[in-house]
Amino acid sequence: MTTQPGRDWLDLSSPPQPPPEPPEAPAPSRVSAVRNGLSADSFFTGLAQVRTGAARAGSAAAGHFQPVLAAAAAPLRRAAPIWQAAAQRVGAHPLASRAAGAARRAGALPWGRALLLAGLGALGVAALFLAWCAATLPPLGGRQPSPRTLTVQAEDGTPIARRGVERGRALRLESVSPAMRQAFLAAQDPWFEDGYRLDASGVAAVIGRAFRDTISDGPRSGGPRLTQRLVRRDIIGIAPGAPRSLADRVREAMLVLWLSARESGARILARALDLAPFGPGLVGIDAAARGLFGKEAASLGTAEAAYLAGLSLAPGLQPDRDVTAVRALGRAVLDGMVMRGTLSAAEAAEAGRSLDGLSPAGATPVTRSGFPDLVLAEAADRLGPAAPREAVVRTTLDRGLQAMAEAAAERRLDAAGRAGARAGLLVLGPDGGVQAVVAGGAPLPDTPEARRAASASLRHLGRDGRPVYDRLVAGAMPAAERRTALLTLLAGLTRPPEESDDPASRDGVFVGSVGDLLVGTSVSGTAAENGAGDGPEAFFQDVAAQLAKARPAPPVAEAREGARETGSTARPSARPAWQNPGERPASSPILRGVPRVIDTGRLRLDGQNVRLAGVEGQGGAFAREFRQYLRRREVTCQPAGGADLYRCRAGEQDLSEVVLFNGGGRAAPGAPPDLQAAEAGAKARKAGVWQ
Known part of the structure; x- marks a missing residue:
């Protein structure tokens, strides 16, 4: 192996030689033992003593763990008669005997054993898939979003709107006003309180509904619609209309069956109120009541409850923006409460009048x-x-x-x-x-x-x-x-x-x-x-x-x-600061096209040179960066007073401001205030020529 002078890598012109393999050590034998000074009799006597010691240690360990193993096996021994009796009953069932006969007949066919093994393999894969879905079930508390706040301000810094993510406290059902509970049920599932049986047909109905893409609005068959919407939207986190995988559908069926079998209707309703969205980023009845109406959930009236229940039907609506749309949903909720018998027609009419003038906190023009x-x-x-x-x-x-x-x-x-x-x-x-x-x-x-x-x-x-x-x-x-x-x-x-x-x-x-x-x-x-x-x-x-x-x-x-x-008789506005009142910029045409960059202050566009108003351009690296910024984008140049002086824009960006903001040039004497402000920002950041 050789290397060239001045390089650190190998010269691939000469093939590398494999390193010599170390000689294998010979296995011990009686001859080597004798040569090392040991006799053959003493060598085999030592091996016999090692085997005897290992046997004694194993016996002692077995005696030590025997009581523990016996205690662990006792329940299995007690349950053995039960399993044996169950196995006998299953074996004595006519269907079991028919299945065994079918398996024997299938095994006698030429491809019977292969088909039987394939069926058993498919059953095993299905069992593993169900076990994986059960092991990856989401928590019943739903997702925990990170709180965040976005504030929109006016020009003077006064807040005019707030957006963000807020999760309310988990409340007991008794801490929510009866009007809110009834309005939520009228909106989500008017038949929730009807009795149902989770028998074989009910389980099949739950599984079938889990595999449908839409949740039925009519009376349920099998499991409550409120429970299904709670699991699909709030626990698993599937948005309405979003695609669902096979695993999502199986998990939904598992969770609906689990909640229906283990929790009461009141507990499911409380969980749904705590996890329901009442607008983008607003989760839970506690956060909705305090954030939109400034009160606790126990103090909500009928009109406020109808407004919030309407929001739960369309959580994509903004409570302080889509007020008219939410009021329309709230009136539909009031009709549902009348249908359920929890509200009379006169009470619904009075709540509807209150709803027409109701707006959440923070709703402004x-x-x-x-x-x-x-x-x-x-x-x-x-x-x-x-x-x-x-x-x-x-x-x-x-x-x-x-x-x-x-x-x-x-x-x-x-x-x-x-x-x-x-x-x-x-x-x-x-x-x-x-x-x-x-x-x-x-x-x-x-x-x-x-x-x-x-x-x-x-x-x-x-x-x-x-x-x-x-x-x-x-x-x-x-x-x-x-x-x-x-x-x-x-x-x-x-x-x-x-x-x-x-x-x-x-x-x-x-x-x-x-x-x-x-x-x-x-x-x-x-x-x-x-x-x-x-x-x-x-x-x-x-x-x-x-x-x-x-x-x-x-x-x-x-x-x-x-x-x-x-078409107005009001006072007209002032001329832009960069135009010269003594000149006629309208005589120069408006230029449009893809420019060629000369430097950061000059472009070649539509066959003529264009100077960017208010900019003293730079060449070299700054011009190359400016060219990369434009990247064959179309620009529009408006005349700005001089024969070749223009104010150019690429989309919504003023190119003079872009150059000065990035430090690609200096502001020309007499530049307008917006360009001077852009240059001041580049100076403060030490960008470009101000480094």
Whole structure:
């Protein structure tokens, strides 16, 4: 074996030589014993003494363990007659004799023994599978989720919504109000208290129901529906409609049979109340009563019990967002209580009137609009796959503007008589972020337009006390694009709820600008006061008047063309800071396409050079990183004042801000405040050129 000079590895040109094998040691023999000075007689005499000692030690150990073995075998000996009698009865049964005869006849066939062995093997595999399913049963206490809190804040840091995971205390059935118990049974299983027998047909029915993908809503046959839903959804953790394996179905049948045979109906009901979800992340009647109504479970009234029981039917609904949908489910629960005979028709009507005005704690026009949930969905990508213990999300929502919008909506509803009327409002800032929102119908749907508005509204994100994302100011959105976004979002806010019995016709919407804000209003479900559209326009004028009192006029007037586009007589907004009022940026065309990176401040797009506004670019490694960031993405460049000066965006990201935020360049003299803030963030983090 050779090695080349200066290398640490072997030269594979010469095959390695195997190392010499050590010689085997010869077995001891009488000749070797004699050569070592021992005689053959003494050698075999020693072996005989060793065998004699081992026999004596074994006898002593057997005498020591004999009483223990006898005591352990005593119950088996006492049970032997029972097993023998049972075996005799089984053997004397006609079916046993027929089975034995069939086995003998099958064994006489050419392939009989092979088929018999295959059947016995299949039975053995099935027995092992059942034993494995029994050994891997989940605990009856259900899963223990880790508590976490997600807080959505307004622009000034005031909380506007809270989301998270909370598990309540385990309560005895006597600690839950009778109204809550009856409402829960009316929602989950009206026939739960009917008697049933767990005989052979009942066991077969339980097993058959476990293998069905849906849980029957009708009267049960075999086992209670409440027990089956408790096992499938709350103990095993299978979401409705989710695929289930064969092992999951077998475990479900085992647990349903176990609970039905070992626990009383009251104990099963208490366990179901403790494990039932009452909204995303809210588990148990204790957590639901305290979190939604601020009271103990023993103090819940009929209307509150119907609201919570309706939530248990659709745990995907948010209690403070989908209030109209949960109320509709609560009215169905009241009908079920009347059917069960636990509530009279007059009591149900009175509880229904209370239910119509019932809202859980924390339900506001902002939460009912769905805006906080859209922002959290947009922030989920930045939070990462691991769930945080605590997260804080700050948005563009202006608390003062929101209060004015809610007050104006209340005045509009009072003027309409409130009989089926709905008033909706949406205010977008210059960057497209939501600054005020009032739901006039159903919550905002999760659409691409709503996601873009949520992304523009996201300002700060903290995870477990550490900042994750910080965007102080976003780039301005073109007036036409912002108007289109507002109309799309307003149409989603003002659509009638799906549970509405009488979806009234929409009176119309009105869109106009107030300073640098774009405001859209809608009044639905009532006849126009002085012709079509008067309601929404009066609503808008009320909001505009309140804004004019609360906010000073901007220093620079917006072009009248923008005011004519929105159809408003209100004061126009200011020109973006990076534009030069003495120049005409509209003369330069808008560029779109996949750019080629020259440096971090210059692009080659559509056959011409483009300078990013407010950026002094860098080459070398920073340019390569910028090119990798774009990765053949399409960009849109708006003229920003100079002949080749543009403000470019890739999707929702302003490229000037991206470069400065990552330290890929320096802010040019006279750069707008949003770019200076991005450069300050890079300096604080010592990123890029600021290392």
